[in-house]
Amino acid sequence: MSENKPESGPTVNPRVTWEGCSVLLDINDGDRLVFARLSAGSTLKIGNKTFSLQPLIGCPFGSLFQVESGKEKPYLSRFIPPTEENNVQDEGGCQLQEESRDNRAIIDNNQAQSLTGDDIDAMRREGATGNEIVEALIANSATFDKKTQFSQEKYRLKKQKKYAPRVLLRRPFSRSICEAYFKKYPARIGFLRVDALSLLLSMANVTANSDVLVLDMVGGLVIGAVAERLGGTGSVCNTYLGGKPYPMEIIRMFNFNNEICKRVLRCSVNDLCAVQNETSEQVSQHEDVCTMDSQSDEKISLSVSTEEVHLSYKNGVSDLVPENELSTTGKTCKTPKAGEKAPKEAIQSWKENGFSSLIIAAPEQDAWSLVKDLLPLLTYSAPFAIYHQYLQPLATCMNNLQLEKMAIGLQLSEPWLREYQVLPSRTHPCMQMSGSGGYILSGTRAYSNTSQS
Amino acid sequence: MLLMDSSTKISFNRCIRDGDLVIVYERHDTMKAVKVCENSVLQNRFGVFKHSDWIGKPFGSKVFSNKGGFVYLLAPTPELWTLVLSHRTQILYIADISFVIMYLEVVPGCLVLESGTGSGSLTTSFARAVSPMGHVYTFDFHEQRAASAREDFERTGISTLVTVGVRDIQGDGFPDQFSGLADSVFLDLPQPWLAIPSARNMLKQDGTLCSFSPCIEQVQRSCETLRSDFTDIRTLEILLRMYEVREWKMDHSKVDDGNSTACPPRKRRQPSSEASVGDNASSPAVMARPSAETRGHTGYLTFARKCVS
Numbered sequence: 001m002s003e004n005k006p007e008s009g010p011t012v013n014p015r016v017t018w019e020g021c022s023v024l025l026d027i028n029d030g031d032r033l034v035f036a037r038l039s040a041g042s043t044l045k046i047g048n049k050t051f052s053l054q055p056l057i058g059c060p061f062g063s064l065f066q067v068e069s070g071k072e073k074p075y076l077s078r079f080i081p082p083t084e085e086n087n088v089q090d091e092g093g094c095q096l097q098e099e100s101r102d103n104r105a106i107i108d109n110n111q112a113q114s115l116t117g118d119d120i121d122a123m124r125r126e127g128a129t130g131n132e133i134v135e136a137l138i139a140n141s142a143t144f145d146k147k148t149q150f151s152q153e154k155y156r157l158k159k160q161k162k163y164a165p166r167v168l169l170r171r172p173f174s175r176s177i178c179e180a181y182f183k184k185y186p187a188r189i190g191f192l193r194v195d196a197l198s199l200l201l202s203m204a205n206v207t208a209n210s211d212v213l214v215l216d217m218v219g220g221l222v223i224g225a226v227a228e229r230l231g232g233t234g235s236v237c238n239t240y241l242g243g244k245p246y247p248m249e250i251i252r253m254f255n256f257n258n259e260i261c262k263r264v265l266r267c268s269v270n271d272l273c274a275v276q277n278e279t280s281e282q283v284s285q286h287e288d289v290c291t292m293d294s295q296s297d298e299k300i301s302l303s304v305s306t307e308e309v310h311l312s313y314k315n316g317v318s319d320l321v322p323e324n325e326l327s328t329t330g331k332t333c334k335t336p337k338a339g340e341k342a343p344k345e346a347i348q349s350w351k352e353n354g355f356s357s358l359i360i361a362a363p364e365q366d367a368w369s370l371v372k373d374l375l376p377l378l379t380y381s382a383p384f385a386i387y388h389q390y391l392q393p394l395a396t397c398m399n400n401l402q403l404e405k406m407a408i409g410l411q412l413s414e415p416w417l418r419e420y421q422v423l424p425s426r427t428h429p430c431m432q433m434s435g436s437g438g439y440i441l442s443g444t445r446a447y448s449n450t451s452q453s
Numbered sequence: 454m455l456l457m458d459s460s461t462k463i464s465f466n467r468c469i470r471d472g473d474l475v476i477v478y479e480r481h482d483t484m485k486a487v488k489v490c491e492n493s494v495l496q497n498r499f500g501v502f503k504h505s506d507w508i509g510k511p512f513g514s515k516v517f518s519n520k521g522g523f524v525y526l527l528a529p530t531p532e533l534w535t536l537v538l539s540h541r542t543q544i545l546y547i548a549d550i551s552f553v554i555m556y557l558e559v560v561p562g563c564l565v566l567e568s569g570t571g572s573g574s575l576t577t578s579f580a581r582a583v584s585p586m587g588h589v590y591t592f593d594f595h596e597q598r599a600a601s602a603r604e605d606f607e608r609t610g611i612s613t614l615v616t617v618g619v620r621d622i623q624g625d626g627f628p629d630q631f632s633g634l635a636d637s638v639f640l641d642l643p644q645p646w647l648a649i650p651s652a653r654n655m656l657k658q659d660g661t662l663c664s665f666s667p668c669i670e671q672v673q674r675s676c677e678t679l680r681s682d683f684t685d686i687r688t689l690e691i692l693l694r695m696y697e698v699r700e701w702k703m704d705h706s707k708v709d710d711g712n713s714t715a716c717p718p719r720k721r722r723q724p725s726s727e728a729s730v731g732d733n734a735s736s737p738a739v740m741a742r743p744s745a746e747t748r749g750h751t752g753y754l755t756f757a758r759k760c761v762s
Contacts, residue, residue, distance in 0.1 A: 015659060062659030062684075062761040080762065168685075171659070173558045195548075195691050198555035202547055205530040208561050208584045209462065231561025233585065353464035379464050380513030381528040395698045395741035408525055409481050412696040412741065415548060420688040420753065422676040427669060439696075444527060447513040 014255070016060050017169065022253050023056070024176050026168040028161045033180040035172070035253055044076075046165050051076045061171040066164055069127055076167060101148045112143040120163075130164020137163075150426065172253045174225035181221065181250070182434075189218040189250075190363030191389050193437030195415045197225055200359050203385040203442040208233040210356040211349075213377060215239050215269075215370060217362040220248025222387075223264060226359065227251075227338065232259035237350065238266040238339055239374070251338050265342035272347065272377055354379025363389040367397040367441065375406055380447035387440055394441040407443040414439050463528045469507050469514075474608060476533045478525040486529065486537045488608070499524065531577045534609060541598050544574035545641075545665070548693040549751055553639065554582050556756050557661040563636040566655055567591040568622040568648065571641065573602040579639075580606075580614040588614060590631065594621040626651030633657060640664040645671065646678040653682045656759040667752045675755055683757035690753050695744040702737050 017023060017038055025034045025044060036042055042053045046067065055065065055076050066079040115137060123133055137159050138144050144152065160166075170176050178194045200222065206212055206229045214236055216222040226236050240246050245266045256264075342350075355378050360370055367386050378384065384407070388394050394412055401407045415437050419430045469475060473489045479497065487495055487504075495502040499522025507516055512528040527533060532547055545553075553575065559565060559582040570576060570593035579589045593599045599619045606612040620628070623644055627635075635655040640648055645664040652662055662683065664675050672688055679686050 015657065060658055060761050062758060064684075064761070171558075173560075175555050175558055194555065195552050198551040199548070199693075201555070202532060202551035202578065205532065205581075207581045228560055229582065231586075233561070353462070353466060356463060380511045381463055381526075382513075383530060383532070391696065391741050392739075395696070396739045398698045399700055399739045408478060409527075411481070412698060414694045414696065414743075416692045416694055417552075418690050420672070420690070422672055422686075422688050422755075424673070424677070427673055445513060446525060447511050447515065 015171075017057055019057050022172050022255050023061075024170040024172045024180060024253075026170050028165050029168070031161065033184060035180070044167070046167075049074055056169055059169060061169055063169045065167040065169065067130055067166075069124060069129065079166065099148060101146060103146075103148070103151070106143050106146055112141050113137065114140045114142070130160070133163045134159045172255060174221070174228055174254075177224070177250065177253050178221060181219075189221050190361060190387070191436065191438055192218055192221065192361060192363075192387060193415070193417065193434060195417045196387060196437040196440060197222070199413075199415055199440055200361070200385045200387055201225060201229055203383060203440065204357040204359045205383050206230070206357065206359075210234045211237070211353070213237050213239060213272075213350075213355040213358045213374060215360045215362055215374065216248065217246050217364065218250075220246075220250040222359055222361045223248055223339075224251045224254045224256075227256060227260050227264050228254065230260070230263055232257070232263060234263060234356075235346065235350075236264045237272070237342060237346075237355065238264060239269050239272060240266070241269050241370075243268060245339065248339055256338060261338040262340075264338035264340075265346055266339050267342040267347055267350075269373055272350070273373060350377070355382065357382050358384035360384075360386040363387070363438070365393075367393045368400050371397055371401065375401075375445055378445045380445055382445050383442065384445065385440055385442045387438055389436075389438050391439050394439050398441055398443075401443065406446065408446045410441070410443040412439065412441050463512055465511070468509050468511050469526060471508055474529050474610070475507070475512070476527040476529050476537060478527050484527075484533065484537050486534070486608075497524075498522075529609060531581050534577055535574045538572055538574060538605065539601075540572055541601055542569075542571040544572045546574075546693075546751065548691045549665070549754065550575050550578045552689075552691045553663055553665075553754060554578055556754070557637040557639065557663055559583060559637055562586040564631070564634055565589045565637045565639065566627055566631060566635045566652070567639045567641075568620075568627075569593045569595075569641055570599060570602045570617060572598075573605050575639070575641075576602070576606070576615060577609060577611060580611040584611075584614055588616065590616050590618065592618045592620040592622050592627070594619065594623075622651070623647040627655045631655045635660055637661045637663070643671075644674075646674045649675065649678045653759060658759060658761045660759045662757045662759070664755045665752045666755070667750070669753065672753045672755055679755070679757045682760055684760050686755065686757045688753050688755045690750070692748060692751070694747055696741045697744055698739060698741050700737050700739050 019039060020037065022035065022037050025036055027034065027046060034044065036044065036053060038053055038057050040054055043050050044053055045051075051067070052075065055078065056063070059078065064079050065076040067074050068077040120133060123136065134156065138156065144155065147155065174197065175194055178189065178192065178197050181189045182191070182193055204212065206226050208231055210230070211234055212226050212230070214223050214226055216238060223236055223238050230236065238245060238248065251264070358374055358378050360367065360374070362370060367388055371386065375384065386394065386397065398410050398412050401410060417437060418433055421428060421430050469489060471489055471491045475487055475489055477485045477487050477495060479499070489504050489507055491505055491508065493504045495504065500518025500520030502516060502518045502524065507526055510516065510526070512526060514526055515523050516526060517523045535544065535546060535550070538544070559579065561583060563583045564587060565579050565583060567576060567579065567589060568591065570591040576589060576591050583589060591602070593602065596619050599617050603612070603617045606615045606617070623642055626648065632654050634657065636657060637660060638652040638655055640652065640663070642648055645666060656662065666672050666675065676686055676688065
């Protein structure tokens with residue numbers, strides 16, 4: 001593949017949103033995650049209200065927004081949280097030593113709060129901000145002062161989330177996309193947890209200028225993550241069994257520029273394995289079938305992706321259909337397409353040089369039957385990493401690779417990940433934990449005299 | 454090591470040359486980095502290997518000694534390098550390394566600041582992640598270790614991507630020239646909270662920071678300090694559990710004393726089907742079990758993002 005000098009600087013890593021970009025909205029500190037595409041018409045629903053996302057365009061990623069009551073209706077407004085005042089921490093320190101309160105006298109009978117729902121609505125109509133409502137609730141709670149300091153903080157946070165929800169504007173990256181999917185729709189990504197994904201990328205030595213062969217049946221998440229690491233150099237070959245590529249709707253979340261999209265190519269396993277003479281004929285035959293199929297596939301996968309976000313906002317449909325919508329309205333920001341059919345020169349180059357590494361993420365398939373066909377396409381000493389939800393298929397695969405002497409340095413591993421809550425006097429591992437992120441078989445292709453080039 | 458241009462890229466057409474760095478693989482836990490030199494030899498328990506035999510062979514080849522023993526010659530990668538480099542300090546291993554790179558959102562073109570350099574294990578992976586347009590500036594207060602790290606980066610061919618500085622980051626902070634330019638900062642220091650204010654100045658808005666600490670007290674103190682200017686503060690730990698795989702021929706044959714009173718009464722006896730499964734006995738099964746020994750702890754990873762103002 002030609003090694004063009006990739007785009008450098010801000011365009012590779014934009015830190016400010018633009019019209020048409022894909023974003024991840026984090027509502028109330030991780031409680032809810034929504035993917036969206038920013039445009040004048042896109043909206044977000046929180047509770048029973050709908051908010052326009054227009055204020056988010058042109059803001060830096062990482063900006064925080066809070067619901068504010070406007071003249072006509074509530075809107076999202078840019079919010080800069082006050083930096084933690086030192087006296088709060090000091091106060092906390094003092095009180096920790098004096099904390100004598102506990103909950104022995106607090107009875108949970110739902111009668112502590114004297115403000116009613118109607119009172120709160122009235123306050124809203126008069127233009128009270130979310131924070132003012134929260135303070136009013138605290139003032140009108142009979143049991144608030146009796147609570148321990150920790151309990152008070154928890155109470156305040158809970159009320160704030162309900163009456164003054166906050167939205168954090170996040171940049172979609174492999175990390176945030178994987179975490180969001182793992183939380184919301186783990187089955188779509190085959191329960192591939194973010195640490196397992198990171199291991200796949202490392203173990204397969206994904207780096208600039210490499211030619212990575214990927215068999216991705218997890219919605220395109222792995223292809224996207226690989227393309228991100230290539231940064232507009234090298235190539236990713238999205239391969240698939242049969243005649244139709246697997247859906248890769250997740251790639252659209254990444255905000256890839258043209259240069260990166262160009263590097264994501266697709267080619268069926270048959271075409272990759274075919275002998276040179278046959279290739280050209282088969283390729284042209286396949287081409288027609290593939291383009292038609294992939295177009296219909298795309299429509300299907302597009303509606304799938306709009307559906308999932310549709311759960312959260314109404315105008316979703318128009319915002320997630322990139323080319324059709326944009327071309328009819330004549331907007332200049334056209335979303336570049338990744339996953340074009342690999343041209344003959346690319347296939348030729350891959351065959352001559354071999355791929356520099358292989359990643360397989362096919363959680364429902366038998367690993368050995370895939371590896372058998374794909375490993376010979378790798379150059380010698382190329383690393384590979386195979387992800388599976390279940391241990392057994394990888395164990396069998398590992399055993400076969402050893403018997404056939406196809407690989408060395410074989411390792412079957414399972415990542416374990418635990419998060420901690422770190423707060424003064426309240427540090428401990430989190431109560432909830434992910435039980436499994438899948439298994440990974442990794443190794444290096446070995447050269448033996450019987451191997452065919 | 455890194456595929457900076459087509460001459461270093463591994464491929465069917467690229468064979469081992471004089472001057473290449475290869476990883477000599479004896480077993481999965483016995484590997485060594487060797488620079489190929491036409492007139493040199495490698496001596497190990499398998500015998501004597503002449504480097505000249507290696508030249509012209511593809512990476513991944515099996516090569517033989519004068520006694521008929523063999524080793525494999527692999528192309529170096531940051532993962533293999535982590536396993537063979539000389540430990541001047543405790544290093545990070547693949548599980549922590551790969552997670553840090555993903556969680557810090559390091560991609561080509563990024564500018565990464567790191568302290569301390571240690572043995573350069575993580576630094577090598579950072580270099581891979583920012584290649585080809587980015588850069589890693591790494592600092593260590595120990596002059597000799599900084600020099601050894603520089604040598605290693607030359608050997609592995611990543612010195613154009615990494616700059617090693619000798620500096621006490623805890624005491625003096627990062628150099629002002631990087632203010633507001635860093636995409637990510639990584640700290641592996643005994644008292645990281647002393648370096649956090651400087652890290653904050655170095656980072657772009659929404660830039661990512663990670664601090665690696667073995668002890669929970671260090672984590673608590675770091676988090677307290679982070680709360681003023683950082684958000685999305687998360688502390689995690691990651692471990693990798695290995696499995697051993699074995700083929701086991703399970704013996705299905707029935708015990709040959711059908712008259713024994715110990716056998717349960719057989720009302721529904723189907724001799725034909727029993728015979729088909731039964732006495733010929735073995736069906737190989739591949740079984741996996743977790744390795745008996747595993748690492749219990751490496752360190753806590755605390756991540757945070759610089760607040761947007």
